[in-house]
Each structure stands twice: as C-alpha cells, then as structure tokens.
Amino acid sequence: MMNSTPAPTRELAPARPTWHIVLVRPETMTFLLLLFGLVGASFLSPFFLDAGYILRSFTLTAEMSIVALVLTMVVISGEIDLSPAANMALSACIFAWVQDAGVPLPIAVIVGLLAGLAMGALNAFMSIRMQLPSIIVTIGTLIFFRGLAQVIAGDRSIRVPDSFIGINNVMIAGIPLPVVIFVLVAILLGLVLGTTAVGRQIYQIGTNQQAALHAGINAKKIKVGLFLVLGLVSAAAGIMAASRLGSVRYDLVLGGELQMVLMAMLGGTYIFGGRGTILGTFLAAWLLVIVSTGMTVANLLPAIQLTVLGILLIVAIIATNFIYARTQR
Amino acid sequence: EDIDIVFVGKNTGNPYFDSLTQGFVDACEVIACNFEFVAPATAEATSQIPFLEAQIQRGVDVIAISPNSPDALNQVFQSARDQGIIVLTVNGDITGNEQFRDATILPTDFTKVGADQIEMVGSLIGYEGEIAILSATTEAPDQNFWIEGMNETLANDPKYANMTLVATVYGDDQPEKSTTEMEALLANFPNLKGVIAPTTVGIAAAAQVVQSRGIADQVKVTGLGLPSEMREFVKDGTVEGFQLWSPYNEGWLASYFAVGLKNGTMTNEVGGTFEVPNLGTITINEGNSINTQAALTTFNADNIDDFDF
Amino acid sequence: MTLVRSILLRREAGIVVMIFAFCLAVGLYKPHFLTVQSLRIILLLVPLIMIGAMAQMLVLVARHVDLSIGSILGFSAMVVGLMYREFPDIYWLVGFPVAILTGAFLGLGNGLLVTIFRLPSIIVTLGTLSLYRGLTFIISDARQINRSVIPTELKAMSRTSPIFDIPWIILIAFGVALMTYVVARHTQLGRQIYALGSNPEAAPLRGIDVAKVTLVVFTLAGALSGLAGILYASRWGFVNPSNTGAGFEFQVIAAVVIGGVSINGGVGTVSGTVLGVLLLGCVSAALPLLGIPGSTQNAIYGAVILIALLIDRSVRQRGVTSLSRAAS
Amino acid sequence: MKREPSMLVEARGISKQFGGVEVLSDVDLDLHAGEIHALLGENGAGKSTFAKILAGVHRPTRGTLKLNGSKVDVTNPIAAQKLGIALIHQEPISFPDLSIAENIVMGRQGGGLLSRVPWAKIIADARQYLDMLGVSLDVTLPMRGLSIANQQMVEIARSLASDSKLIIMDEPTAPLTPREVDTLFNIARRLREEGRTIIFISHRLEEVRMLCDRVTIFRDGAHISTQKIDDISDEDIIKLMIGRTLKKFMRKHVAEIGDIAMEVSELSRPGAFEDVSFTLRRGEIIGLGGLVGAGRTDVARALFGVEPAISGHIRINGVDAMIHTPTDAIDLGLAFVPEDRAGHGIFATLSVEHNLTAAVPGKIAPSGFISRSLEREISRKAVDDLSIRLASLRQPIAELSGGNQQKAILARWLLTEPDILILDEPTRGIDIGVKAEFYDMIGDLAEQGRAILLISSELPELLSLCDRILVMSEGRITAEIPREEATQENIMQAAVPRKGVAA
Numbered sequence A: 001m002m003n004s005t006p007a008p009t010r011e012l013a014p015a016r017p018t019w020h021i022v023l024v025r026p027e028t029m030t031f032l033l034l035l036f037g038l039v040g041a042s043f044l045s046p047f048f049l050d051a052g053y054i055l056r057s058f059t060l061t062a063e064m065s066i067v068a069l070v071l072t073m074v075v076i077s078g079e080i081d082l083s084p085a086a087n088m089a090l091s092a093c094i095f096a097w098v099q100d101a102g103v104p105l106p107i108a109v110i111v112g113l114l115a116g117l118a119m120g121a122l123n124a125f126m127s128i129r130m131q132l133p134s135i136i137v138t139i140g141t142l143i144f145f146r147g148l149a150q151v152i153a154g155d156r157s158i159r160v161p162d163s164f165i166g167i168n169n170v171m172i173a174g175i176p177l178p179v180v181i182f183v184l185v186a187i188l189l190g191l192v193l194g195t196t197a198v199g200r201q202i203y204q205i206g207t208n209q210q211a212a213l214h215a216g217i218n219a220k221k222i223k224v225g226l227f228l229v230l231g232l233v234s235a236a237a238g239i240m241a242a243s244r245l246g247s248v249r250y251d252l253v254l255g256g257e258l259q260m261v262l263m264a265m266l267g268g269t270y271i272f273g274g275r276g277t278i279l280g281t282f283l284a285a286w287l288l289v290i291v292s293t294g295m296t297v298a299n300l301l302p303a304i305q306l307t308v309l310g311i312l313l314i315v316a317i318i319a320t321n322f323i324y325a326r327t328q329r
Numbered sequence B: 001e002d003i004d005i006v007f008v009g010k011n012t013g014n015p016y017f018d019s020l021t022q023g024f025v026d027a028c029e030v031i032a033c034n035f036e037f038v039a040p041a042t043a044e045a046t047s048q049i050p051f052l053e054a055q056i057q058r059g060v061d062v063i064a065i066s067p068n069s070p071d072a073l074n075q076v077f078q079s080a081r082d083q084g085i086i087v088l089t090v091n092g093d094i095t096g097n098e099q100f101r102d103a104t105i106l107p108t109d110f111t112k113v114g115a116d117q118i119e120m121v122g123s124l125i126g127y128e129g130e131i132a133i134l135s136a137t138t139e140a141p142d143q144n145f146w147i148e149g150m151n152e153t154l155a156n157d158p159k160y161a162n163m164t165l166v167a168t169v170y171g172d173d174q175p176e177k178s179t180t181e182m183e184a185l186l187a188n189f190p191n192l193k194g195v196i197a198p199t200t201v202g203i204a205a206a207a208q209v210v211q212s213r214g215i216a217d218q219v220k221v222t223g224l225g226l227p228s229e230m231r232e233f234v235k236d237g238t239v240e241g242f243q244l245w246s247p248y249n250e251g252w253l254a255s256y257f258a259v260g261l262k263n264g265t266m267t268n269e270v271g272g273t274f275e276v277p278n279l280g281t282i283t284i285n286e287g288n289s290i291n292t293q294a295a296l297t298t299f300n301a302d303n304i305d306d307f308d309f
Numbered sequence C: 001m002t003l004v005r006s007i008l009l010r011r012e013a014g015i016v017v018m019i020f021a022f023c024l025a026v027g028l029y030k031p032h033f034l035t036v037q038s039l040r041i042i043l044l045l046v047p048l049i050m051i052g053a054m055a056q057m058l059v060l061v062a063r064h065v066d067l068s069i070g071s072i073l074g075f076s077a078m079v080v081g082l083m084y085r086e087f088p089d090i091y092w093l094v095g096f097p098v099a100i101l102t103g104a105f106l107g108l109g110n111g112l113l114v115t116i117f118r119l120p121s122i123i124v125t126l127g128t129l130s131l132y133r134g135l136t137f138i139i140s141d142a143r144q145i146n147r148s149v150i151p152t153e154l155k156a157m158s159r160t161s162p163i164f165d166i167p168w169i170i171l172i173a174f175g176v177a178l179m180t181y182v183v184a185r186h187t188q189l190g191r192q193i194y195a196l197g198s199n200p201e202a203a204p205l206r207g208i209d210v211a212k213v214t215l216v217v218f219t220l221a222g223a224l225s226g227l228a229g230i231l232y233a234s235r236w237g238f239v240n241p242s243n244t245g246a247g248f249e250f251q252v253i254a255a256v257v258i259g260g261v262s263i264n265g266g267v268g269t270v271s272g273t274v275l276g277v278l279l280l281g282c283v284s285a286a287l288p289l290l291g292i293p294g295s296t297q298n299a300i301y302g303a304v305i306l307i308a309l310l311i312d313r314s315v316r317q318r319g320v321t322s323l324s325r326a327a328s
Numbered sequence D: 001m002k003r004e005p006s007m008l009v010e011a012r013g014i015s016k017q018f019g020g021v022e023v024l025s026d027v028d029l030d031l032h033a034g035e036i037h038a039l040l041g042e043n044g045a046g047k048s049t050f051a052k053i054l055a056g057v058h059r060p061t062r063g064t065l066k067l068n069g070s071k072v073d074v075t076n077p078i079a080a081q082k083l084g085i086a087l088i089h090q091e092p093i094s095f096p097d098l099s100i101a102e103n104i105v106m107g108r109q110g111g112g113l114l115s116r117v118p119w120a121k122i123i124a125d126a127r128q129y130l131d132m133l134g135v136s137l138d139v140t141l142p143m144r145g146l147s148i149a150n151q152q153m154v155e156i157a158r159s160l161a162s163d164s165k166l167i168i169m170d171e172p173t174a175p176l177t178p179r180e181v182d183t184l185f186n187i188a189r190r191l192r193e194e195g196r197t198i199i200f201i202s203h204r205l206e207e208v209r210m211l212c213d214r215v216t217i218f219r220d221g222a223h224i225s226t227q228k229i230d231d232i233s234d235e236d237i238i239k240l241m242i243g244r245t246l247k248k249f250m251r252k253h254v255a256e257i258g259d260i261a262m263e264v265s266e267l268s269r270p271g272a273f274e275d276v277s278f279t280l281r282r283g284e285i286i287g288l289g290g291l292v293g294a295g296r297t298d299v300a301r302a303l304f305g306v307e308p309a310i311s312g313h314i315r316i317n318g319v320d321a322m323i324h325t326p327t328d329a330i331d332l333g334l335a336f337v338p339e340d341r342a343g344h345g346i347f348a349t350l351s352v353e354h355n356l357t358a359a360v361p362g363k364i365a366p367s368g369f370i371s372r373s374l375e376r377e378i379s380r381k382a383v384d385d386l387s388i389r390l391a392s393l394r395q396p397i398a399e400l401s402g403g404n405q406q407k408a409i410l411a412r413w414l415l416t417e418p419d420i421l422i423l424d425e426p427t428r429g430i431d432i433g434v435k436a437e438f439y440d441m442i443g444d445l446a447e448q449g450r451a452i453l454l455i456s457s458e459l460p461e462l463l464s465l466c467d468r469i470l471v472m473s474e475g476r477i478t479a480e481i482p483r484e485e486a487t488q489e490n491i492m493q494a495a496v497p498r499k500g501v502a503a
C-alpha cells in the first residue's frame, strides 16, 4: 500500500496487449471452470451428458439465475441485496394467496409483481435514502420477507390453477421457456449494461460514487432504480417458480440468496462494485447447474454439494480479487 | 436383471429414515434389487426435485419417496411415470394428488391412529381430566388427519366423556418452539393431565419439559415417538408409554412390492393381496394405499429395549 | 456531548423500559407471565443466543460480521456428539474443551481468510456458513447424534443447578456475558477491538496490530459458538447435521442489533446485548402464551431488526448533528 | 560557554514518491536534542510527509535515519512509538467511540492483549495532561462530538503522555485560540527543558519566532535551508519558501472581460462559510486564495451543488439559479475540477475513455446506445487537444501520471462546453512541466470567453493567472484584490486569521 512504483516508467507504461485484456479476466476463469465442470461431470456419471437433461435441470434454477443477472447490476453499482430469494417466496405467496381468494389470475399476477416492487422499494429506502449498509439491511429484509411469507402461507402449500401450471413444459425450439427467458434477459441486460449510457453509469457509480456525483451522475436515482427492478424481477421469478411447481410455500428457494451471490461472484463480479459483466453471471449460472447436476446425478451426498458451494464462493472472490489486483496496478 | 430402487427421503440427517432405509437395504439383500438412498439437505418443498430429475435421468425402475410437498412434485412425478418409472410414496402421501403416484405405503391405518392415541392417553390419566395436543406444523396433513380422529373419538365414544381437549398447539417440529408451546400449555392450563404429541420432535420436547420440571406424576406425556429418542424418558419414568409403528417394515415392504410390481408377480389393484415375508398377507386398500401394520405398537418400560430404531 | 452520552444511556434504559412494558402488557392479559416460573422459561430459552450474541457483538464492534456462527455451532456440536458416540467411555467434561477448540479453529479459519486475503467478512462467512455446514454433514455421514449418545450428566446441566435452583446452562451463559464484559471493558484486547471498529484507518497509526486483533476476534467468536454447540447438545439432547444451529446467526444478529450494537463498529455494550437477548426471549416466550402462531416469529424478528437499524441510524444522526454544532 | 549540542536525529537523503510523483527528494536534516525546530514551507512542500516518515506512517523510498547515532528503520507507527517518536497529525485522528482518556493512551500501554486496563490510572493521567493544557473536559466521555480544537488538544495530551524523545507537531495551532496556543507553547518550552526535541510545523511566522530555536525550510519536496531563527528575517524565510521567480508563469494574454456570467450573493452554509458574495465575468479569471481550511472548497462544492448552501443566491447569466445537485449545475453550464482527484475526480479502474466521457453521456450515446466510434473520436480529440500522454485510450486511468489524470478531468469538463469553470487546486501534486501547460490552458480558456474561478494555495499561481484575487479566511471573504495591486504580502495578510476574532 505504501510502496510506490518507480515514477518515470509509470506514465510510459505500455498498454496491456489486447490478448491480455481479452483473456486475463474472471469470465475466462468461469468459462474454463465450465468446461472443466462438463468434463468432470461426464466422468462422474454416464447419465450426465444429455442436453435435454441439462436444460431440464437448468429450468430448476432458471428463476434464480434470472434474478442473479439483475443482482449482478446491483453489485456492480456498489450495493448488494441478499433478500431476492425471500422476495421470490413472498411475492409468489401473495400471488397465490390472492388468486386463491378468488381474484382473477392476471390481477393476481399484477398484485404479486407490485408486492415485489414494494419490497424493492423498502430495500431502496433503507439502504439509499436512510444510507444504511445494504448488506445488513437486506439481511433484515430477508428475514422479514420470509417471515411474512410464513405468516401468509403458514406451512401450507397454496395451489395455483392448473391453467397456470407448466411454464417449464412450454418448449420453444426444443428449449424450455424459462431457459429462453433467462437467455433473453441476459441479452437484454447485457446490452443495457454494456452499451447504454445508464449501463456505463452503473459501472462509474460502483467504481467511485463520489466521482460519479461530481460528474453529474445521479447515483441515488440509479441505485433506487436498480433495487426496484431487482424487486420486480424477483417477484416475476417467484411467480414463474409458482407456475413451474404448481404450488407455493413459504420456503420457496430457501437459502437461494447464497446461490445468487455465488453466481455473481463466480462470474467475476467484484464484491466492492465497479466490475463484473452479465456474461460472467450467465456463464456462472450454467457452471453452477453443471456442477450441482453432475453431483446429484452421481448420487453424491448433498453435503458435498454444500461444501463445494462454500469453497467455490470463497475461491471465486479470492481469484477475482487477485485478477483485478493484477490488471489494475 | 436387478430392479433399481431409489428412496428419496425428506432430508438427510433425519433419524426416522435411518431405520426405514435399513428396511430397503435388508430387503435388497434378499431379493433382486439395487437400492440407493438420496435426500436433500433441507426438507423444503422443492428441494427434492433435482434429485427426482436425476433419478429419471439415471433411468431407475422405482422411485420411492417421502414427499416434502403434497403438490409441488406433481410435474416431476408425471414425467417419471411417463418414462415407465413406478412412483411409490412411502410414509406419507400426496393427499389430493393421488393420481400422480402408483401407490402409497403407509405404516399403519391412519384412520385408527386418532382413536389409539386417545385410548393411550386415557389409560394413563384414568380417563378423566384435561388433555392437550402438541402437534407438528399447523398444516401437517398426517397430524391433522389424526387430530381429527382424536376429536371424533372424544366426541363420540362415551368411554372418554370425562376427558376434555382444552387446546391444540403446534411446535413446528422444532425443539425450541415445541418447548415453548409445551411450557405455555402448562401455564395456560394448570389442571392439565395429559398431552398427546403425535410427532417425534414434539413428544421429545414435551417429555423434556416435564422431566425438567419434575411433574411426571401430574402431567402424562404420550404420542408418537422413536424408541431411540424416548428410551431415556421411559427409563426415568417421565413417560410411561407412547406409540409408533415400524419404519423398518415400510422399507422392507416397499422393496418387495416394488420388485413384485416390476416383475409382474404382483398387481396394483385395489383389493388385491400379496405375501411379504415376516409381514404376512398385505391388502391393497382404497386409493392404492398399503399399510405395513394394522395397529400402532405401544412402547413402555417393558419392551422399549427390544427396539433399536 | 452529554446529549450523545445520554442518548446512548437511554438506549439501554430504553430496552429495559421496552422489556417491562412488554412484560406488563402480556402480564395483564396472562398474569401467569409475571411469575418466577415464566422467568425460568425465558431464561432457559436464551443461553445459546446469549453466548452467540456475545460472539457476534465482539465481531460487530470490530466492524466485521460473522454469518457462520450457526454453522460453527452445528459443526462443534457434531464433533462432540461423534466423540461421545465413538468413545462412550470418555469423561463427559472433555466435550467442553473439544467443542470450544473446534469452534475456535473454524473461527480462526474465518479470521485468516479475512486478514490474509483482505476479503469482506460478510462474504467470507457467507461462504463458510455453507462450507462448515457441508463439513458437518460429511463428518456425521448425514446422521443425527441421538439422545442416548449424549452423556446424562451433560443433558442434566440444562436441569440441575449448583445454586439457587438456576440451571447450569443459564449460569454458564451469564458467566460468558460477564467474561465478555471483562474482556471488552477491562483488557487491552477489548479496548483495541473497540478502537479498531471505531476507526479502522486510525488503528494502525495508533499502534494497533489490526491483523492480530481481527484474528483473535474471529477465533473468540468461533470458540464461543463452539461452547454454544455443546450446550445445544445439553439443552436439546441431540445433534442434527441439518438443524443444529441453522438460522442461529439471524436470531443472534437480531438480538445484538436490538441491543444497540452498531453495525458500523465501535459501539456496543454487553449490558445492551444481554438486554436485547432478554427482550427476544420475552417475545419468544410470550407468543405461545398469547396463542400467536409460531409462524409469525420470523416476521417479527425481521421487523425488529429493521426498526433497530433505523433507531441506530437516528442515534448516529443525532450524534453527527451535535458534532457539527460543537464544531461551529 | 556553549556545549556542542548532541544529535538526536540525523536524516540523510530521505525521498518519497507517491504514485510516481516525488514529493520529497533527498532531504537531509539534523535535529538536536532539546531543541524546538520549525519546519516551514508552502502547502504541499512535503512537511507532513517528512513528519510521517519519521513517525513510521510512511516508509521512505530512499534514505536513512539515525537516532542517537545508531541507524534505525521505522517500519510502522508501533516501531516509532517504541523508539520514542510521537506525531501529532495535521488532521487529528481519533477513535470517536472511545473515551477521551482512552484516546490519550490507546496503543501505548505495554502488556499483552489480555493485560488489564488500569482505568483509574488512565483517567487520572488523562485529567492531569489535559489540566496541564488548561482544557477542562470530562475525560470519560467519548471523543465523538468534540470540537476540532479540543480534538487537537487531546492529540497534544496524547503526545505528552507518550513520554517521547521526539514530538512532531504538524500544524497543531491551526484550530486553537490564542490562549490555547499560549498554553501549548509554555508546555513545549517545558518539554524542551526536559531535553526533548520538538518539530513544530506551522504557517504562522510569528508563532515560529516566539517558540522555535532553529528553522528548516522545505520547498517542492527539497530541503532548502536550516538556520538559527535569530539569524534569519521573516522576509528571507518567505523568499526561501516561495523561491520561484514569478515571471516564469506570467499569463501571456489577458482576455477581454465580457458580461457577468455568475453572480453570487450572501451565500452561507453555517459551519463552512458565511456571506460569500462576488461576481464573475466571461473571460475573467478570479482567484480564490487563503490558507488550507479557509472554506474555499466548501464554497466551490456549494456552487456546484455537491453540498448546496443553506442561504444566499446564485445568478447565472442574470437568471436566478437553483443548484441542488451537480446535474443542475452542469445544465447551467458549470464545470468543477475537484481538489481531491482520487476521491472525487477519477474512476481509477475504468479506462481513460470512460473517464473522459463521464459527464457527457448524451454526446456518446445520442440514441441511448453508446456509439463506440463516436466515443473514440471524441476521446481522441480531447486527448490531442490537451496533449494527454497515454499509451492507449483503453488503459485504466490510474495508470496515468497525476498530471495527465488531472488533464483528463479537465478534458472531461471541456466536453460539456461549460461557460463557467471552477478549478479547485488544479495543479496540486503535479509536476512543474505539466503545471506550466495547465497555466497556458487556463489562460486559453479565459480567452475563449469562459469564466473561471481558480482556487489555489500557491500564491505565484494566483498572482500570475488571475484578474482579481479573493482571499478567504475562516469561511469569509476578507479581501478582494485586483491584479495590479496583488502581492504575496497583502494576500497573506488577508489570509491569516485575525487573532482574537478566531474561536
């Protein structure tokens, strides 16, 4: 920290060669791990390597992966949200409960989405308006949302109408609809983050909020917007999960926050903000599915999966920090 | 060709399933089947789905499962059966969605559990006084079914006319909550004579409260529990008697039935019968439901050491 | 100046008032709540949370957070349980050093990751939350340690008492609180923890070995969680790989935040934390008495955390206001 | 009969670089035991840096230190403490949540982590040291909320408690009242009698003259001169401090002064600045001078909407302006180059390109989507216009030298085509060569008809560039001096807080 590099060479330091810029980045690591995971899983079980099966397995986490894409943007902006999994559960419960009470389906969907938006607004209020650290705030809202879902649904599972069931069985060109939605959302968000002015500003806020403020970027507005979008998308994901499962309980995607954070981290999103890509999270979502599906189909204990998840998370942040430290100088 | 059977438990680390699994394992050493046990880390509604998908992918012949949800698994069951996999629910059913499984194997005739439990507590308190129920979760389907039976028995059988059910509370199958609920029962109903806890976590928690307060002679605890967990309380006199069935036999029977079905030596017709070693003749009841034993086993100081689950 | 101090003082006074008001309100409706018996119930509910809260308080004061204490609790309890199962003849008290050392070891792991790689503790411990839980499954082969395995003497600690009929585990919990008080208030270590959390940039300039203090804090938190682990075995008589300690971290954070420990480090007292724990205990004990379903408990915890955060902020805000007033 | 003074510290060839800028070069300095040694120099001359090196906060890039004749390596503050070196930081540092008493002793008690805290002794000692300083504070209260002056007193008490051989006071008197300064001086003299050495850093010459035995002058990171205080006049000290010839930076052309661009009246934010009024015309460069902490930055931040004023008016081009956020300011044609480049200016890890275009999203993304070619073209032109030296537009801006980073920030603002530029210490921490380029650029901007408010602590800069110079002291404008009448002396006169008025 207090060391300094020799002065005169600094200014004249050559730019990193293009291959360095393209290859030395966390996404490359994610991609390599993905290939490695594919090969490893194929060795673990002869039943693994089957596109249909992998796609079906991906549908099981597609909702969470979609949320993780938005979460990536929140993390890049320098905040974090640990509550989207609980938000998914609560929105889905509210949706199912409302329609169970006789409200027409489309209106119930809207109510569910609005609930998610309200949850996003609560997070935004506490972390941006009240300037409390979002990580602690969202631990609080995580417990709160999950608790409310429990109050609403108790231990019951609330059924959704048959006509609403089966989003995962809708195939588009042989690909389950949730996967298609995930890919589309990834492309959309990738475009927003990578090619629009707002996307650029998200990186700038996450890199240095003060500098962004001084450059006339309305950091608060953008962050509030991100929390709201995250709330809304979480709700949509929760309702998608309801359609896939046919019923809703308060424990929907219990503990999913860990997986979502893991997807973002594994994709190279920097926990302190300012760095990361949608592509990284996109790859990481597949990586996680392949790792966990490979282990499940090999009938490995879920214990091993938990352990692997924990290790992956820690290794991912260490590796990301390391790569960024190397490329930042 | 051996039949591949997989049993998907509610969650790992649940001692109840250790014994049940052992039944499968032992049966598959006798008859032509391969057995594997898998279970998610938590008993959450959807956590069994990836495991089911994996079994479908592996192309097993029979999936036996203790379902964590009465309806969230329907879609997966459907696709399993579309592939010709036999789906058996074991130790719990998907009530209201029976069309998604082939048969259910339940440890005993659940319609009789309520009456048996009332008789049990009645015998302990001299058929007189206030009783309460400490159940699992508010929505637990089996427990609610039994509690309904208890209420009916109390209302209709004159033998129990002097017994009043003062409260039904729920400990959510968590030791902490079950304990505070039990304490609240004792506080709210000072004249309480007996407590039925038809769930293994609840009965242990209730017994512990009574043990710690030293009021075993005033409040009788009974219900459904595992001998291994209750042995201590029976030995020190905290609990005089409680009931359960044999989880082991469920696994044993399920294996025989599964292999029989797959080989075509048994059929899945209501009213049909088949033979299972050690268990005798088994009948397929209404709703493709099979029971491993006719009535609950009662455990007390005399016989508790004979059971090791 | 005295304003800030009086607010801080009022914070603890405020919890006391809340506890009394709450108990009175419940007592009016259910007089039984105001008996010694119910005090006993409350006190028996809190020992584990109390010990966990002491651990979390130290960590938060140092401007870190440890989400893995529930998993450390579970792992340590499992190690002791396995020990009792594999070596049934071992003297039962050996479980205590084993649990505490196991916990300390896992806590040290957190500390090393935080200091060596300079990672944020919240992410590290989110990872180890999962990792340690997975290891618990692995070492136990996903099997529960049953009641019969836990030594009778250990289980008896939750019932029997050396003094005034107060069970051992309650005494231990309050003993831990007292020791934490001594460490926090009367040792160099304690003061350096407060200093570190109060101003991490200044700490090295003031001759504080930041890495060492951080390591000690996480190790201590782990050790206390380990102690809570063996007490879990005592209190509930079993150890389960998936349930034991699950969600413990959230209860503890709720208690600590209610107790006035600042999430921004440097602020927090043992007395406030103890009061926060007791308030949660009162709420937990009162819900079933009032016939409120247990399913509302998490929502109440969550709401309480959020409210405590807002109170924390407004206290700080007032502190800042008085600062600028003093400066002008 | 005079004894040869014994040598406490011998510093040889001490150099220090920060991010490629050498802020100290080959400083030699000897300190006698039992002397009070003044360290003088302009803002940024490297005084604090030298002090921090002695106290183990920074490690020198080169050079050696001897203490009592033996070579020492002061690797960290703990080591310095053990060697008996105490530093009173320029900005008081404290643990706001700990009590005053603890702040006085923290980190300097011996014993292991588990050793007991002797509360009674700590409190008694703290009282004693604060009494000595004539400050009455309840030492059991937390530091939080203490005024800057009292915080400074606690820092001084801390250094007294440390029993150090060498006490370095970095501008200790800045926030103090005259009475407090007197007390401090008495204590300093007593410490001298006890044989301790004090380094005293201050901008107030009269204080130096009252207190010190010898004086060392730094300029641009170099040791210029060390003399007995009685052997050197104030004029000579100032000459040595400032050193440069003014001609070098003379502004070549003076732009034509146009309409009023900005009119500020009675702007106030209590605690920061009061009653600030001035007018700024097109083509005009107004300098804002004063000592560090005078409140100039706060005025600039208020004008730009970063931290708006509480009362007062701003009129832009004759129209009342409501500036609540920087976005408002930008829309009104303002631009602001902040003094804290790393904290408020650059996005360190982002590319130069992204940094350049940060304030003009509309220009690079006319359709909402960023056009790479447009962005490249705009950035390339900006880089060429200001001759920013870089390897690639895509390299992280942190890889550029400080001066080029600063040019990039200026370039960012020129892209918004601002009418009014507020430049806060634009040349701080950049090398002489780039500085000269900057002066040319600022002159050119004025000639283009832009209005410029230049905040600077470097007098030559103000004198050579500005049409008018406003001087601030303690949050108020104390003088307005036209270019023709401005001298270093009259600016300094207005900048130094009046004794007695301060509080």
Ligand SMILES: Nc1ncnc2c1ncn2[C@@H]1O[C@H](COP(=O)(O)OP(=O)(O)OP(=O)(O)O)[C@@H](O)[C@H]1O
Binding pocket: D018, D019, D023, D041, D042, D043, D044, D045, D046, D047, D048, D049, D050, D090, D292, D428, D429, D430
């Ligand atoms: N940590 C740092 N990183 C980068 N540059 C620094 C750092 N600290 C100081 N500098 C730069 O070093 C130069 C000397 O600063 P220093 O604080 O020593 O000056 P000073 O003589 O104490 O000035 P003042 O009278 O304003 O206190 C300045 O240009 C400053 O910007």
Ligand SMILES: Nc1ncnc2c1ncn2[C@@H]1O[C@H](COP(=O)(O)OP(=O)(O)OP(=O)(O)O)[C@@H](O)[C@H]1O
Binding pocket: D272, D290, D291, D292, D293, D294, D295, D296, D297, D298, D299, D339, D425, D457
């Ligand atoms: N980041 C900060 N936090 C707290 N107080 C600050 C901060 N920056 C400045 N101050 C205080 O605000 C007052 C005005 O400082 P300001 O930076 O505006 O002065 P300035 O004249 O611009 O000084 P400089 O020459 O350093 O630019 C001073 O009392 C200073 O101590």
Ligand SMILES: [Mg+2]
Binding pocket: D047, D048, D049, D090, D170
């Ligand atoms: Mg300085």
Ligand SMILES: [Mg+2]
Binding pocket: D293, D296, D297, D298, D339, D424
């Ligand atoms: Mg300034």
